[in-house]
Amino acid sequence: MESCNCVEPAWPPDDLLMRYQYIADFFIALAYFSIPLELIYFVKKSSIFPYRWVLVQFGVFIVLCGSTHLINLWTYSAHSLAVAVVLTVAKIFTAVVSCATALMLVHIIPDLLSVKTRELFLKKKTAELDREMGLIRTQEETGRHVRMLTLEIRSTLDKDTILTTTLVELGKTLALEECNLWMPTWNGQELQLSHTLRQRTDFGPVTVPIHHTTIKQVFSSNRAVVISHNSPVCISGQRQGEFTIGDVVAVRVPLLHLTNFHLGDWPDTNKRPFALMVLMLPADSARRWHVYELELVEVVADQVAVALSHAAILEESMQARELLMQQNVQLDMARREAEMAICARNDFLAVMNHEMKAPMHAIIALSSLLQETELTPEQRSMVDIVLKSSNLLDTLINDVLDISRLEDGSLELDTNTFKLPQIFIDVRNLVKPIISLKKLQVSLTLAPELPAFVVGDDKRLMQTALNVVGNAIKFTNEGIISIKVCLERLEYPMDPLMLEFRPVQGEQHCYIRVQVQDTGVGVNPHDIPKLFCKFLQSNSTTTRNNCGTGLGLAICKRFVNLMGGHIWVESAGPGKGTLVTFVVKLGLPEHPNELDRQMAMRTDFTGVRVLVTDDNGVNRMVTRGLLMRLGCEVTVVSSGRECLQVISQPGQSFKVLLLDVCMPDMDGYEVTIRIQEKFARHERPLLVALTANTDMATRERCLSLGMDRVILKPISLEKMRMVLTELLEFGTRNENQRRP
Incomplete structure (x- = not known):
């Protein structure tokens, strides 16, 4: 009897059907996981579905089903006890949720199919829409x-x-x-x-x-x-x-x-x-x-x-605009009044300038003529002092007339080449009479390295030095006044309150240091800044006893600042004297070796024909006397029209024409323009402007119109000789070079 083997043999793990199941479980799990995402989207977007929580429960059921299929992927091969336990738990939860979901669906499906439920829900939504539309219409109407x-x-x-x-x-x-x-x-x-x-x-x-x-x-x-x-x-x-x-x-x-x-x-x-x-x-x-x-x-x-x-x-x-307009009207009226005041002041200064310079011109010119006569040594010394004092007085008059330019900072220096040591020698000579009256001693020390010639404003430098020395003499009753002049060095002590001022040496300029030390009343150190304030002194008693005005050092400070320098005062206290130091910047001439030859001015101007045009009779007489003293052939006229008539006559060839720029009817500017139109450059006489105005605008206007030189009144014999020398020697040479 043959036995029947009814048990089929087991499939091998690598069988084709096993692989298909593996892949199918994977896609089933993927599909299960994607369905809840779609349900969530539906629940979020839907506004008419009443049972949203049921959909959430159904989504949980699907996720659990997907999890079981996903866990099955580890059971197609040999697996551990942990995998089996997880799979069992997942299936139990899936069974529970699936049964609950099935029972819930049986309960709610009749409600979902009910017409009454849907009608009530729709009515509710309609009422909400009506309220929203009414609110929108109300907002639109309100807007x-x-x-x-x-x-x-x-x-x-x-x-x-x-x-x-x-x-x-x-x-x-x-x-x-x-x-x-x-x-x-x-x-x-x-x-x-x-x-x-x-x-x-x-x-x-x-x-x-x-x-x-x-x-x-x-x-x-x-x-x-x-x-x-x-x-x-x-x-x-x-x-x-x-x-x-x-x-x-x-x-x-x-x-x-x-x-x-x-x-x-x-x-x-x-x-x-x-x-x-x-x-x-x-x-x-x-x-x-x-x-x-x-x-x-x-x-x-x-x-x-x-x-x-x-x-x-x-x-x-x-209102502010109306107020501003009223203020503008008031400001405009104030501006006009100020302009009228300025014009009146300028007219007054111009008249005073012209009237004060006329007698000064006569004094200086006649003193310079007297200097050329035969005088005793004592007389010549007196005339020299009168002439230098007159020049200094003329500078002071210019300062008073130009006080407005000192205040607004528009005062400019009159730069020229001069002998530096001679300035301080003249200062010493000017104060000698006062020194001898007060029985004081004065010493002047000039360093040997000082340049012989420098470029700068010699009058301002001399006035500054004279003011400082004059103050030292004024506040010293006995003792010595020491004046030392040297080149500024970096190692020299400076004002401790002015550390930022440091002279910088250069090839085209130099700094000189002037020190004036006295044995006078001295100054309290804390009162030193007051010395540079106008009309203010450190001690009123000292000022009364010495007739001080408090203006000298204030002007000196402005002059020193204009010359690119600095001034300061040192004193150990009352009764211990004072040391005043100032440093100024001066230019150096380009050809210093030729200056001695240039300074050797021509003394004889015989045969030089000069035409003088000036409306002031005293000025004409004085200028004529200076020119005749130099040997010139002089013709004088009193107006610009007369000047044009004289030079237009046949045979009247003048070498130099001196023109006063401030004349009535036709001034020197208009005469210059007429001469420029009438004569060629090499045919006309050399034009020299005579003016009492010290501002740079007048000088620039004269030179821009074609004048060859500008002479500031008052005129001395020395100044006239120097101008004629420059015109006839150096000016003529340059003119010949320009001619074709």
Whole structure:
């Protein structure tokens, strides 16, 4: 009997069907995991499905099913006990959830199929949509009214027009019986009725205390507030005292703070920040205030606040503009008066300059002529002192006449080449008479390294040195005055209060140091800065005893600053003397070896024909005397027209023409222009301007018109000799080089 083997043999693990099952389980798990994502999207987007939690439960069931298929992927080969336990637990949870889901579906399917449930649900959604549409329409209507009211309110920047327009437009839009606006008074204790929609029958002021209960209630909220129609702010323009109005709403109107604006009728916004707007419905109307109407009132109140602030700013700006225009008119009048004063001052200075220079011209010129005569040594010394003192007095007169230029800093230096040691020798000679009277001793030490010739303003340098030495003599009763002049070195001590001033040596300039030390009354160290203030001295007693004015060192400081230097004072205290030091910057000539030859001026000008044009008889006489002393053939005329007539005559060939630039009828400038038009460059005489004006503008104008030299009055014999030498020697040589 043959036995039957009914048990089929086991499949090998690498069989083809096993692989298909493996792949199928994987895609089943993938599909199960994707379905809940789709359900979640559906639940999120759906607004009509009532049982969303059932879908969530169904999604959990699908996830568990997918998990079991996913765990099966580890059971197609030898697996551990842990995998079997996990698979068992997953299948148990899947069974529980699947049964619960099946039972729940049996329960809710009839409800889902019920018509009544769907109808109620749809009605509910319809009501919600109706409310939303109504809200949208209300917002659109409110926005339209707000835009219209805003355009009307902001169509003007007049406060009364803004408020009247607001009440009228609100009355039209909301069909109001009355609309009132209450503004705070300036004292901040009351509200006053300022504008109404209806015309009032009485014109007396109506006020309400600001601490009234109704007003405090409205001011405490930023929303429109329904108030009692019996409130004192509910005033009807047509029926005074009869409160037959409907519902009343009040809203506060913020009065924005206006920084830097101070209107007379604008309240102090720091204390009274609100006005009050009251809106009243008709009494015979059953209408009530709607929410959108209240919102409209609130928005309009804010717009009115902004428009009022703009109007207030415009009003203040207009007032400020009018005030500014008045101030501009006053400033223009003040400017014209100042210009007239300046013109008067300039005219006065010009007249004084011209009148004072005429006698100075005569004194200096005649003194220089007297110097050329035979004199005893004592007489010659006296004439020299008179001439140098006159030159110094002329410089002081220029300083007084140019005081305005000293004040505004426009004073410029008169630069020329001069002998440096001679300046300090002249200073010593000028103070010798005072030294001998006070029985003092003076010593002058000139360092051997000092250059013989320098370029700068010799008059300002001499005046500065003379002022400093004069102060030393004034405040010294006995002892020695020491004057030391040397080149400035970096190792020399400087003013401790002026550390930033450090002279920089160069090839085209040098710095010289001048020290004047005395054994006089001395100065307190803390009073030294006062010495450089105008009309102020460190000690009033010293000033009275020594007749001091307090102006010398102040002018010296300005001159030293103009010359690129610095001045300071040192003293150990009262009774211990004073040391005054100043450092100035001077230029160096390009060819110093030729200066001695140039300084050897020509002394004989025989045969040189000169035409002098000056309207002042004294000046003509003095200038003629100087030129004749030098040997020139001189012709004098008194006007510009006479000058043109003389040089136009046949056979009248003049080498030099001296022209006073300030003459009546035709001045020296116009004469120069006529001569330039009439004669060629090599045919006309050499033109020399005579002027008492020390400003650079006059010099530049003369040179720009074609004049060859400018001589400042007063004129000495030495100055005339130097100018003629330069004109006839060096000027003629340069002119010959320019000729073709």
